[in-house]
Amino acid sequence: xxxxxQNSGPLSVPEGAIASLNCxxxxxxxxxxxxYRQYSGKSPELIMFIYSNGDKEDGRFTAQLNKASxxxxxxxxxxxxxxxxxxxxAVSLPNxxxxxxxxxxxxxxxxxxx
Amino acid sequence: ETGVTQTPRHLVMGMxxxxxxxxxxxxxxxxxxxxxxxxxxxxxxxxxYNFKEQTENNSVPSRFSPECPNSSHLFLHLHTxxxxxxxxxxxxxxxxxxxxxxxxxxxxxGTRLTVT
Numbered sequence: 001x002x003x004x005x006q007n008s009g010p011l012s013v014p015e016g017a018i019a020s021l022n023c024x025x026x027x028x029x030x031x032x033x034x035x036y037r038q039y040s041g042k043s044p045e046l047i048m049f050i051y052s053n054g055d056k057e058d059g060r061f062t063a064q065l066n067k068a069s070x071x072x073x074x075x076x077x078x079x080x081x082x083x084x085x086x087x088x089x090a091v092s093l094p095n096x097x098x099x100x101x102x103x104x105x106x107x108x109x110x111x112x113x114x
Numbered sequence: 115e116t117g118v119t120q121t122p123r124h125l126v127m128g129m130x131x132x133x134x135x136x137x138x139x140x141x142x143x144x145x146x147x148x149x150x151x152x153x154x155x156x157x158x159x160x161x162x163y164n165f166k167e168q169t170e171n172n173s174v175p176s177r178f179s180p181e182c183p184n185s186s187h188l189f190l191h192l193h194t195x196x197x198x199x200x201x202x203x204x205x206x207x208x209x210x211x212x213x214x215x216x217x218x219x220x221x222x223x224g225t226r227l228t229v230t
Contacts, residue, residue, distance in 0.1 A: 034218070036221075043202075043221040043223050043224045044157070045221070046218065088157070092217045101147075101170060104156045105156060107156070
């Protein structure tokens, strides 16, 4: 069973701080990595994707990928209370036998306190 | 608004009822997905369609029956469900082409299903 692991949290950070969310995955063949944000009672919203080792920045969000360590992270700078949500890490399943699926972690709950 | 719509948004049904969930995407994507999300569990992939062809059936009970008449529409037909089937059912779509962009999935708002 291919695994995507995330700390369930809650991760609590003060407003204005950097929130760091981490994810590890077990399948070395995975090529595509995604972060989704899910507010309570809502559906997941794609906020970042990363395909190559290194950092990718988009506004206050930075995704980091290290394929050798099978590790992907999401940094949120200048955290706002509106960032409070569950963040889902998703990893592509590389083999055709698995169809065209993403493997999701259980998510990390982030709470940004004013 | 992601360009993926789902109806109904809420559904309460008895165990002997038959109902259908509908999903429509306006993104020009070729792949569509059904997921189940239960409390405290990761998203569970149920079905995948690519260019209207089913490419994944993730050991889903036969009381769930998908239908994909074209690349823009996806249905999930429900019959004789169990209370443990109560969950949020999410539809998603992705481009369906490109080695990496294939997987960029965009979700609809979901249908909150309660089985009584």
